[in-house]
Amino acid sequence: MKKTPFTDVHIGLGAKMHEFAGVNGAMGYAGSIDEHITVCESAGVFDVSHMGEFWIKGPKALELIQKITSNDATKLEVGKIQYTSFINEKGGIIDDFLLYRMEEEKYMLVVNASNIQKDWEWINKQNSVGAIVEDASERTALLALQGPKSVEILQKITDTDLSSIPYYTFKYGTIAGVDHVIISNTGYTGAGGFELYFYPEHSQKMWDALFEAGEEFGIKPAGLGARDTLRLEMGFNLYGNDMTEETTPIEAGLGWITKFVDGNDFIGREVLEKQKKQGVTRKLSAFTLTERGVPRQGYKIVNADGEGIGEVTSGTMSPMMKVGIGMGYLDTEYTKLGTEIFIQVRKRSLRAEVVKPPFRK
Numbered sequence: 001m002k003k004t005p006f007t008d009v010h011i012g013l014g015a016k017m018h019e020f021a022g023v024n025g026a027m028g029y030a031g032s033i034d035e036h037i038t039v040c041e042s043a044g045v046f047d048v049s050h051m052g053e054f055w056i057k058g059p060k061a062l063e064l065i066q067k068i069t070s071n072d073a074t075k076l077e078v079g080k081i082q083y084t085s086f087i088n089e090k091g092g093i094i095d096d097f098l099l100y101r102m103e104e105e106k107y108m109l110v111v112n113a114s115n116i117q118k119d120w121e122w123i124n125k126q127n128s129v130g131a132i133v134e135d136a137s138e139r140t141a142l143l144a145l146q147g148p149k150s151v152e153i154l155q156k157i158t159d160t161d162l163s164s165i166p167y168y169t170f171k172y173g174t175i176a177g178v179d180h181v182i183i184s185n186t187g188y189t190g191a192g193g194f195e196l197y198f199y200p201e202h203s204q205k206m207w208d209a210l211f212e213a214g215e216e217f218g219i220k221p222a223g224l225g226a227r228d229t230l231r232l233e234m235g236f237n238l239y240g241n242d243m244t245e246e247t248t249p250i251e252a253g254l255g256w257i258t259k260f261v262d263g264n265d266f267i268g269r270e271v272l273e274k275q276k277k278q279g280v281t282r283k284l285s286a287f288t289l290t291e292r293g294v295p296r297q298g299y300k301i302v303n304a305d306g307e308g309i310g311e312v313t314s315g316t317m318s319p320m321m322k323v324g325i326g327m328g329y330l331d332t333e334y335t336k337l338g339t340e341i342f343i344q345v346r347k348r349s350l351r352a353e354v355v356k357p358p359f360r361k
Contacts, residue, residue: 043147091271176209190234235357289324
């Protein structure tokens, strides 16, 4: 397995380690529920250095990006970030990712760890325009400081005015004496905070500085288990669960990052335009159990007559709400808010209601 710059730190702190996307990652420390609550109420730090970072540069950079991404990158200004996706010829989602406009002719793509090689091959396959493409994944460390106390903690160790970095924007800054850190107001938890990109040789210094600054706020390290329940409470899609190459953005509720504007002739556009116009037979929907139980990926979803109408793609017991929550693809006629559906948990069919995410308001 590969290591992140923090793998030895996690092991030293007694983290539960497990393979994730080929990386020896920290699944949790004191327990995912405790970490989840800490992030919601104070602050936690996630090692997400397993994510992939690509650069697309040069005078042809935007042309390539418009060809391979579903959102409209012409609207992206320097210093801002866009959520977008790669789409295949059939309209399926190759990956979802963040697109940063670093300079006029320089972009950073932050992709899912499990898709780094696949995404890299796809970008290069489509690069017939001569854009400069670089894989910087191995030279990038990434920590996510998340939670309502994140601003107070981070402001103690940087001169950068964090209030000048709105949601989905970034700045370069110095943190704890480490220069040229990308300070990004983003995250996958819904609890607020920042994602910090820096060179791996500064990893220990950055880790120590964050925990020293956050000690008075009860800051804790958090693992990928808590990261998953946090994102699910917010109704954020997870690649491999809630979207794959067999699902389209229209089905996955991501029509808002799929822009059918003049000049945005991305791969798969025709298929998705047709879907938007004609409609789809299934849609990703959120639901809350109205009976005690925990929905899990792969559980069958049925109607009152026991007929199959879908399948759970993500599910858990909400640490903050103490009820079972989940998402899954449903036949379109059952996706109206308030519709009663049933989740088959072992030999029982548990009542659930279709709701609008986020679960945690």
